[in-house]
Amino acid sequence: MPSSMGSSSLPVSTTIILFALLCGFSCSEYIYPDFTASNIQFVDKSGAFLFSKNGTFKAAIYNPGNRKNYYLCVIHAASNALIWSANRDNPVSNYGKMVLTLSGITISDEYGNPQWSTPPLHSSVSALFLTEMGNLVLLGQNNISLWDSFHYPTDTIVIGQKLPVGALLVSSVSDYDLSTANYSLSVTTSDAVLRWDGSTYWKLSTDLNSFRNSNYAVEYLAMNRTGLFLFARNGSVVVIQVKLSESDFQTAKLDVSGRFMVRSYSGMGSKREFSGPDDKCGIPFICGRVGLCTDSDAASTSGPICSCPAAFHADPQNTNSCIPSDASLSLPVACSSTVVINGSSVNTQNETYLGLPPGSDYFTNVFMDPVRYGINLSSCKDLCSQNLFLPGNLL
Incomplete structure (x- = not known):
């Protein structure tokens, strides 16, 4: 290779050898029925069992962190960015299996119990194919697509x-x-x-x-x-x-x-190109139940500053949530007692109301007008009580 290419460049033959070593000389963008993969089976490749043609993407039985949950995933190899997962609500252990048959893909736990599968297909599967765009495709006869992950995003x-x-x-x-x-x-x-x-x-x-x-x-x-x-x-x-x-x-x-x-990815790492909403405090529940949010620096990659209103303090079990400072009080999911008002059964309990600091707002007010404008505190309390105690209404 000419020296003008720079000392950081590798000959093409060296690149091919390195890729072959990474794949264990078994890389292919296709696998065929009947094929079985588990993390433990491909543990030397971190669960990866299928690579796109140039190795840009890989399919793996993957564990995203220090947990016991494993998922069938498609991953961008260079950045390790996870772009798709199959059994996200039904993880398996490292002994769980992905099985490719003529009927499609099935993911089963270590005892053989199915946890996820592709929907019924119109014809038999000939191969599973991973494209250079990261699309996992089930192919039938004549390379006709029967199912693909791009149509089932996570x-x-x-x-x-x-x-x-x-x-x-x-x-x-x-x-x-x-x-x-x-x-x-x-x-x-x-x-x-x-x-x-x-x-x-x-x-x-x-x-x-x-x-x-x-x-x-x-x-x-x-x-x-x-x-x-x-x-x-x-x-x-x-x-x-x-x-x-x-x-x-x-x-x-x-x-x-x-x-x-x-986010964009390069050899220098990842870069945030766009985020919405830019105001982190515009995200509901970002500070948990009744928490107050302050976004001191919208450009910062760190989270917002969460605090609690007067008479509340941070929950020691969840620092992003607030609980009453008076231990005799609570924030129940539903009111505990039931009474009959005008012939209807409604939940009720002793309620108190707390004024929030000036400038406080609620995320939904951007897209939904308040029920009332310009009312005093007493009227606001009455309105909240009516909404709270009418069945089917939300606070």
């Missing part, structure tokens, strides 16, 4: 993947527990929307980094090397866009905190 999409209207990204409980949590991102015919337990707390159209180009009905959300887009008319029209720094690999992920994050 919390992440990558370049080349579409999130159509009606589809969801759902956050994980934590970086180590991939179970579905309460934050979701959905694509509507006019926007991309973040929700928590059904309440909207962010829209792409209202983000200061987004630009609206047209008013056509949105069909899907997607990324390329330079931007995040909502597309219409079969991808020929951009409805809303966010410009990004050019990068060969990027992920758009709804992270565990409830923020929709776009």
Whole structure:
């Protein structure tokens, strides 16, 4: 190799040898029925049993942290970014198995009990294929796609993947527990929307980094090397866009905190390109029940500052939640006693009300008008009591 290539460059033959050593001379972007994989079986490759053609992505029975839970995952090899998981709500142990048969993929626990499987297919499976975009594809005769992971996203999409209207990204409980949590991102015919337990707390159209180009009905959300887009008319029209720094690999992920994050990856590590909402205190439940949130530095990668209102203190079991300072009081999930008011059974107990500091706000007020404006404290107490005690109403 000529010296002008630089001392950090490797000859092509050396690169091939290193890749072969990494894969144990067994790498292939295809596997065939009947194939079985477990983490313990491929422990020398950290559970990886299938690699895309150039080794960009790998499929593995993977443990994301120091836990006992293992998942069938697709992982970006260079960054170790997890882009898809199958059995996120039904993890297995390192002895759990992924089995590829003519009927599809099944993940079973160490006792052989099925925990997850692909849906019924129209024809028999010929192979499982991992593409260079990170798509895990079940192929039938003549290489026809029968099922693929891009159509069943978890919390992440990558370049080349579409999130159509009606589809969801759902956050994980934590970086180590991939179970579905309460934050979701959905694509509507006019926007991309973040929700928590059904309440909207962010829209792409209202983000200061987004630009609206047209008013056509949105069909899907997607990324390329330079931007995040909502597309219409079969991808020929951009409805809303966010410009990004050019990068060969990027992920758009709804992270565990409830923020929709776009990150780019390079040899220097990862870089945050975009996040919504930018205000961390715009995320519901970020400071737990009745916690107060202060976002002192929106550009910081650290979390917001959480505090408790007067007469409350941090819960020693969960520092992001607040409990009454008076141990005789509690915050029950539901009121404990039942009385009959105007012929209806309602829950009731002695309630007290606490004024919040000036400038306090509630995340949902951005998208929903308050029931009343300009009322005094006494009227506010009466209104809260009525809402609390009417069956089917929320506080």
